[in-house]
Amino acid sequence: MSLRERKKRAVREDIVSVCGELFRSRGFDETTIPEIIERVGISRQTFFNYFSGKEEVLTALGIEWLSQQAAVPRVDAGSLRDGSILEGTRKAILAQMAAIESDAEFMKLVFTRSGLLFGSGAAAQSGRDKKDHARPIFEAISLVIRSAQEAGEVRADVDPLQAAEMYVSLMLMTIRFWLIDYWQDGVDLQTRTNRALDVLEAGLQAGPNQTISITTPSDTTLYKSTS
Numbered sequence: 001m002s003l004r005e006r007k008k009r010a011v012r013e014d015i016v017s018v019c020g021e022l023f024r025s026r027g028f029d030e031t032t033i034p035e036i037i038e039r040v041g042i043s044r045q046t047f048f049n050y051f052s053g054k055e056e057v058l059t060a061l062g063i064e065w066l067s068q069q070a071a072v073p074r075v076d077a078g079s080l081r082d083g084s085i086l087e088g089t090r091k092a093i094l095a096q097m098a099a100i101e102s103d104a105e106f107m108k109l110v111f112t113r114s115g116l117l118f119g120s121g122a123a124a125q126s127g128r129d130k131k132d133h134a135r136p137i138f139e140a141i142s143l144v145i146r147s148a149q150e151a152g153e154v155r156a157d158v159d160p161l162q163a164a165e166m167y168v169s170l171m172l173m174t175i176r177f178w179l180i181d182y183w184q185d186g187v188d189l190q191t192r193t194n195r196a197l198d199v200l201e202a203g204l205q206a207g208p209n210q211t212i213s214i215t216t217p218s219d220t221t222l223y224k225s226t227s
Contacts, residue, residue, distance in 0.1 A: 012050050014040050016064065019057045024106050028054065028113065058109065062116030063133050065107075070136035072096050073167075075147045085148040086204075089141075090197055093171065097189045100175060108179040117172065138164040145204075154204045163204060170196050 001009075018039045022031040031054065037047050051057050072092050075085055100107050110116055141164035148154040154163075174196045178189045 011040075011042065011046070015042075015047065015050055016057060016060050019054070020061050020106075023058070023061075023109060024103075028058065028109050055114065058113060059115040062110040062114040065110065066116065067133035067136070069096070070133075070140050073137070073141045073144050075144055084153065085144060085151055086153055086201055089144050090194075093197070094190050094193060097175075097193045100179075101189050104179065107175070111176045111179050117176065134168065137168055140164075141167050148204075158204055166200060170200055 015036065019031070019036060022035060022039065026035075033044065033047060033054070036054075037044055040047075051060070072095075073089050075088065138161060142160035145154055145158065145160035145163045149156055149158065149160070171193070174193055175189070177183065178192055183192075
């Protein structure tokens with residue numbers, strides 16, 4: 001990488017980092033472009049050379065978070081020692097959920113107003129490259145699934161990559177729904193995630209002649225009659 005390219009990357013990283021700090025401390029709507037360029041030490045034109053606006057920076061922050069998730073699923077010595085590869089991965093996922101809970105307001109901003117999952121215009125355009133950052137997550141989880149298959153924890157007929165896609169989809173939507181308080185039941189994110197993983201792993205572990213048994217809290221109404 002040339003010196004010019006390194007400088008450009010450094011400026012972009014500075015903008016993203018400063019915006020992350022300001023969005024958390026001041027709020028997204030309260031943060032202004034003049035504040036950002038003053039903190040970064042660049043001109044207004046330089047800012048717009050990199051981003052079309054705050055929304056696109058927010059999407060960049062979301063993609064940055066997404067790329068970090070590739071380090072979460074793993075087969076480590078602890079999970080092998082405990083005799084459960086999936087349990088080791090679950091612990092790593094729950095630790096990440098705890099981090100989201102501690103930064104809930106900012107993560108809600110990322111999940112609802114950036115192009116990370118949905119969006120239009122510049123935010124969505126920027127968010128399209130999230131697939132390049134999601135791919136390492138799929139690959140990391142698929143390696144975990146393969147290891148679990150070799151250990152006899154997961155059915156041999158499961159496609160590891162498809163299972164990885166299910167893991168990611170389930171996690172992202174569970175996080176989003178929790179952040180917007182979709183269920184309105186006061187259940188914390190780690191508990192909600194545990195329940196979601198119970199359902200997913202029951203399907204992965206069940207043999208062709210086994211019955212999958214899923215229990216739900218007795219006070220939970222899944223569907224309300226409209227009649």
